[in-house]
Amino acid sequence: xxxxxxxxxxxxxxVDTVSIIVGxxxxxxNQDGMSLKSVDPTHVAMVDLELNxxxxxxxxADDQELGIDIEKLKNVLRSATPSDVITLHLDEESNxxxxxxxxxxxxxxxxxxxxxxxxxIPDIELPAIVVMDGEELERGIKAAENVSDxxxxxxxxxxxxxxxxxxxxSVDLKIPNDLLLDLKCDKRVKxxxxxxxxxxxxxxxxxxxxxxxxxxxxxPVKIEFDIAGGKGHVLYLLxxxxxx
Amino acid sequence: MxxxxxxxxxxxxxxxxxxCPVLVRARYWNQTRSxxxxxxxxxxxxxxxxxxxxxxxxxxxxxxxxxxxxxTSLLDTxxxxxxxxxxxxxxxxxxxxxxxxxxxxxxxDNKIAExxxxxxxxxxxxxxxxxxxxxxxxxxxxxxxxxxxxxxAPLKSLDLSTIKLDQKMERRSADTDLKANPAVIELYKxxxxxxxxxxxFSTGSYGLKRGRKLVPTRWAITAVDDIISKSLREKIKExxxxxxxxxxxxxxxxxxxxxxxxxxxxxxxxxxAWYPNTTWNLYGGxxxxxxxxxxxxxxxxxxxxxxxxxxxxxxxxxxLLSERRQAAVLILREAHPGYIMPVGVWNVREHVRDALKxxxxxxxxxxxxxxxxxxxxxxxxxxxxxxxxxxxxxKRQRRLEEFIGDDGI
Numbered sequence: 001x002x003x004x005x006x007x008x009x010x011x012x013x014x015v016d017t018v019s020i021i022v023g024x025x026x027x028x029x030n031q032d033g034m035s036l037k038s039v040d041p042t043h044v045a046m047v048d049l050e051l052n053x054x055x056x057x058x059x060x061a062d063d064q065e066l067g068i069d070i071e072k073l074k075n076v077l078r079s080a081t082p083s084d085v086i087t088l089h090l091d092e093e094s095n096x097x098x099x100x101x102x103x104x105x106x107x108x109x110x111x112x113x114x115x116x117x118x119x120x121i122p123d124i125e126l127p128a129i130v131v132m133d134g135e136e137l138e139r140g141i142k143a144a145e146n147v148s149d150x151x152x153x154x155x156x157x158x159x160x161x162x163x164x165x166x167x168x169x170s171v172d173l174k175i176p177n178d179l180l181l182d183l184k185c186d187k188r189v190k191x192x193x194x195x196x197x198x199x200x201x202x203x204x205x206x207x208x209x210x211x212x213x214x215x216x217x218x219x220p221v222k223i224e225f226d227i228a229g230g231k232g233h234v235l236y237l238l239x240x241x242x243x244x
Numbered sequence: 245m246x247x248x249x250x251x252x253x254x255x256x257x258x259x260x261x262x263x264c265p266v267l268v269r270a271r272y273w274n275q276t277r278s279x280x281x282x283x284x285x286x287x288x289x290x291x292x293x294x295x296x297x298x299x300x301x302x303x304x305x306x307x308x309x310x311x312x313x314x315x316t317s318l319l320d321t322x323x324x325x326x327x328x329x330x331x332x333x334x335x336x337x338x339x340x341x342x343x344x345x346x347x348x349x350x351x352x353d354n355k356i357a358e359x360x361x362x363x364x365x366x367x368x369x370x371x372x373x374x375x376x377x378x379x380x381x382x383x384x385x386x387x388x389x390x391x392x393x394x395x396x397a398p399l400k401s402l403d404l405s406t407i408k409l410d411q412k413m414e415r416r417s418a419d420t421d422l423k424a425n426p427a428v429i430e431l432y433k434x435x436x437x438x439x440x441x442x443x444x445f446s447t448g449s450y451g452l453k454r455g456r457k458l459v460p461t462r463w464a465i466t467a468v469d470d471i472i473s474k475s476l477r478e479k480i481k482e483x484x485x486x487x488x489x490x491x492x493x494x495x496x497x498x499x500x501x502x503x504x505x506x507x508x509x510x511x512x513x514x515x516x517a518w519y520p521n522t523t524w525n526l527y528g529g530x531x532x533x534x535x536x537x538x539x540x541x542x543x544x545x546x547x548x549x550x551x552x553x554x555x556x557x558x559x560x561x562x563x564l565l566s567e568r569r570q571a572a573v574l575i576l577r578e579a580h581p582g583y584i585m586p587v588g589v590w591n592v593r594e595h596v597r598d599a600l601k602x603x604x605x606x607x608x609x610x611x612x613x614x615x616x617x618x619x620x621x622x623x624x625x626x627x628x629x630x631x632x633x634x635x636x637x638x639k640r641q642r643r644l645e646e647f648i649g650d651d652g653i
Contacts, residue, residue: 042641044644
């Protein structure tokens with residue numbers, strides 16, 4: 001059994017954060033809410049999403065998995081207006097997810113979840129953590145995209161820095177400690193990431209304004225932020241590129 | 245530049261090619277000329293058609309007609325040309341007279357455009373009687389994407405017996421609610437040869453009624469390769485990866501092909517190396533190397549290296565889907581000096597297909613598979629690695645499981 005009501009904006013945040021990692025998602029629902037762990041096909045990036053039941057207008061679910069075509073759900077959401085409340089329920093007989101928005105009913109067949117893997121989220125200890133305004137970071141990324149396809153992220157106890165180096169041009173965004181919301185960094189750390197993934201992750205964090213980034217030396221980055229007004233949480237992991 | 249050909253006249257190999265392309269063309273032109281020295285041209289079209297590009301959106305359109313009768317399908321079916329020499333191919337093509345009438349691309353109701361469309365949908369060779377405005381003239385024309393083209397002649401009128409249309413193509417053509425994209429994919433699934441889909445695509449046979457247009461042959465070839473291989477690519481992504489490194493190879497028309505499949509999700513790259521004095525590197529003193537690649541999501545911009553990229557992608561996705569597997573695929577091509585004239589992208593599609601029909605060698609690591617490059621190709625491995633964006637990407641981008649220990653993700 002699964003039946004819930006949710007505002008389109010909340011569902012849209014879920015779709016936007018997951019769709020940059022996978023096209024098909026295995027959502028787990030239970031009495032606590034909804035969650036998903038997925039790794040992208042190339043095993044470079046991962047998402048761990050939790051959405052508390054309180055993020056929904058109403059929520060009832062037995063413990064089960066729903067295989068959802070994220071692109072399809074994205075399309076369905078295009079026909080929702082902000083004032084709608086979407087009713088979602090599982091029609092077990094036909095194995096379809098039924099969405100009602102006002103007078104509009106949309107049914108979506110669910111995907112077979114048996115071949116979808118259950119990735120383990122690696123327990124990664126990162127020596128440096130920064131909490132900052134996501135908007136400022138987004139500005140840096142936009143500039144970086146014009147000069148390179150990867151970014152160098154570094155931190156020390158005084159600042160956070162994003163650099164991109166092209167053949168002839170470069171971009172440098174340096175934010176001093178006093179403009180950051182929090183910075184814990186004992187030694188200098190630096191890693192390089194594919195900009196395509198990194199920028200999508202930072203853009204997905206737009207929903208929350210505040211983003212937390214964990215960084216190491218040539219190690220995966222952890223990007224965390226809240227969604228649904230603090231009633232949901234997203235964690236991304238992204239594997240680094242080898243320098244040189 | 246002063247013409248080397250004038251100094252050489254086919255005797256000194258000044259251009260560095262191992263045979264004189266001018267002489268090869270001239271020989272076939274002389275053979276054909278005596279047969280077509282007239283304003284009447286009677287023969288069986290393979291069936292073949294050509295839609296030109298110059299003057300777009302008003303382009304030259306017409307059937308290809310050889311001055312001979314019978315089953316001439318071999319002359320315009322590149323799927324049958326693997327194993328043929330460059331002389332064979334020039335021979336086939338120089339006997340096909342390219343008749344032409346200028347028609348606007350939207351003007352698919354034009355009488356000649358309709359006949360040409362029916363010819364492109366025909367199931368077998370068709371007897372045609374053409375009246376020409378001028379005698380056929382010109383030599384064989386070569387291009388990277390289109391098969392070599394024979395002498396051309398402006399067309400005055402065309403008489404023909406009834407055409408028996410291929411039923412599968414006719415059905416899609418008659419359906420004016422079916423978009424061109426799915427029509428092409430359906431025809432491919434029905435087993436229609438790529439070259440026939442391409443021909444009928446160029447004559448505006450498919451698509452929604454209002455959107456139908458003539459499509460220059462060279463664009464039609466790549467559009468069809470792209471449409472089909474995109475659809476195959478999305479299907480193979482639903483399947484597991486292969487579980488070994490594979491090397492396939494072949495040689496055709498002095499082109500060497502090395503195809504590496506890796507047990508990873510879809511990625512694809514074609515790297516071409518042109519020796520000095522081959523078709524596309526006439527004056528260079530060094531071997532020129534070019535590549536185009538795509539990651540898991542494919543690419544949005546047209547491939548730098550052109551239509552051959554899509555033709556080879558069709559061949560590899562077709563092979564992988566037949567096994568219900570996916571893989572990362574790297575194709576290396578060396579064009580050696582015997583490749584004196586371009587013969588069209590079919591060369592790429594059909595030779596890659598041919599290589600993939602052969603037995604492959606299996607390896608358990610990328611390094612050992614790559615070592616095989618040294619045995620097959622002249623250009624050193626390091627040079628290939630330097631020029632490969634997917635090998636670079638595999639080397640530089642780490643994966644999450646490398647940080648977790650033995651359990652994997």
